[in-house]
Amino acid sequence: ENTFDLTAHPHTRLNILTGEWVLVSPHRSKRPWQGKVESPALVQRPSYVEDCYLCPGNTRADGTKNPAYTGPIAFTNDFSALLADTPKGVVSEDDLLVARSQKGICRVICFSPRHDLTLPEMELPDIRKVVDLWHTELESLAAVPFIKYIQIFENKGEIMGCSNPHPHGQIWASEDVPMEIEKETRQQRNYYQQHGRSLLSAYLEKELKQEERIIAQNEHFVALVPFWAVWPYEAMIISRRHVQHLLQFTPAERDGLAAILKELTTKYDNLFETSFPYSAGMHQMPFNDGESHPEWHWHMHFYPPLLRSATVKKFMVGYEMLAHPQRDITPEYAAGRLRELPVVHYKKAGV
């Protein structure tokens, strides 16, 4: 008899964090591809590049000379999308043309002086230094009274729009709370008010019981493919402890975060034996809005585009832009593939 089966039949799944839906078409992974083939990431980059404006000692676009830095560094983006001195203003013509000024601060974080080392290829203590720098940056941005939200993120790989290959992340801090955060606040608050615990604590408990979407875990963090994943190998890192933001992590938890970051990104690189592109970033509570946000549970999203190989990605285009996101392989299949991969980086395996 033909009964509904999540692994075989088209269906939609609910993203409990945003309240949005994704269309899953498990049967569709075999369609032929005469479309775009990406060039794979360069196998080996030099450790220093003369005309890279992020390498130590080089001159940036605005004329600043980078210090001869040895660990991660942060500085204000020379081409910030948001500026701290934007004058206040509001436009509203009959509720048809509506706009408001937006102040903010944009920062760049070079993960290390090395032009050739992405997160999975860095040593654990060096990744821990990146976690510490995120902490310092978050602390000082949260101290700026007009800043309501601080988005820490990384675009990795040129197919994710990274405008300079030197491994780096960014922070965009803004006067208003961005839409994605508004959605996650609403959903988490509803759950917290009804159940008295965080939505992600309950969700994590269920995932740890079922196991099939778990990728990796340590004492403090779990990496999994969420039930509602949109991107083929999308993942989330969730802290086991319900904390609202990064500043609440203990030193042991910061070590744990560095470790799970290394493990997840190494598995990513090993999947297609390429420097795996993604956009990733953490979500945490808004600051300076007069609320304590007990509902918020810190987590990190990874949105990687590759689908079939190092050169064929998933496109979020026509139907996805006009109607509804859509995916082919199931989240359970993706998690299984990632789970079974080694935790040693393929470039170092057999050395």
Next chain:
Amino acid sequence: ENTFDLTAHPHTRLNILTGEWVLVSPHRSKRPWQGKVESPALVQRPSYVEDCYLCPGNTRADGTKNPAYTGPIAFTNDFSALLADTPKGVVSEDDLLVARSQKGICRVICFSPRHDLTLPEMELPDIRKVVDLWHTELESLAAVPFIKYIQIFENKGEIMGCSNPHPHGQIWASEDVPMEIEKETRQQRNYYQQHGRSLLSAYLEKELKQEERIIAQNEHFVALVPFWAVWPYEAMIISRRHVQHLLQFTPAERDGLAAILKELTTKYDNLFETSFPYSAGMHQMPFNDGESHPEWHWHMHFYPPLLRSATVKKFMVGYEMLAHPQRDITPEYAAGRLRELPVVHYKKAGV
């Protein structure tokens, strides 16, 4: 004195159709680019290709032989993301894992037998035939009782995930109303209930008065860059008459639609003298949901990714995925560029 200026200062704008916001950074278009450079579209494709599974007389993936067709044709997608015979089912575990089965029908529309002719390069009467085929398809899909929404769209160009270069569009018809349509229904309904006219009639009136975001117009349709455009050269075609769906257009309006399609897509190709990639699709009212949807106003969206040239596109990545869409050039600048371009296709100019 420093007063807020939409053309100079970072700000957010409201999309009145969805209720969502976009971050505009007008000052940011001069940042250096050491990122991805796309390969430009092939200048000239052959008119027939032996291993193209969409060319006349060729064999498709499922073994079907295409007829020796001479005008546009439609057939069911061999790799449909949605299927008509999906068994009904619902999953809900403590409101944490939530899914529902989804029935639907996916169709492919080849615009013409010619492998080398995209919409702007087709003759007006041939584009009119595509409009007529959309009409026929819409009519027959709307007659299927379980179909609630019919999404007609096109992914043009390999950087928009088009999996076969033979010019074609698609239709995905589904059992549930997709999220983007839910949002537009809600916004249009609120406006209609408050003002007794369609949101887009009021909006169009304002844009026609201001002129600065208008690209092109004829007796029946207007093409403009919406005030809240996310993609650099995003556009909308809006019908002057408030109709709910395509089937209501008169023969003269169908001619008008063909004409504005040719004009807008020709200007797009002329902008960077390349076959301009985009995802485009029409939005109209849901069917078979027991409502008459007086609030709905037919329109078509164009989401093109190119930003600076035929080879440098805008990436909707990190910040955009995690927080909020962002754009650099202003909608007014984009509209001005498109408005001043010739209506003769660059390949035919000076011939």
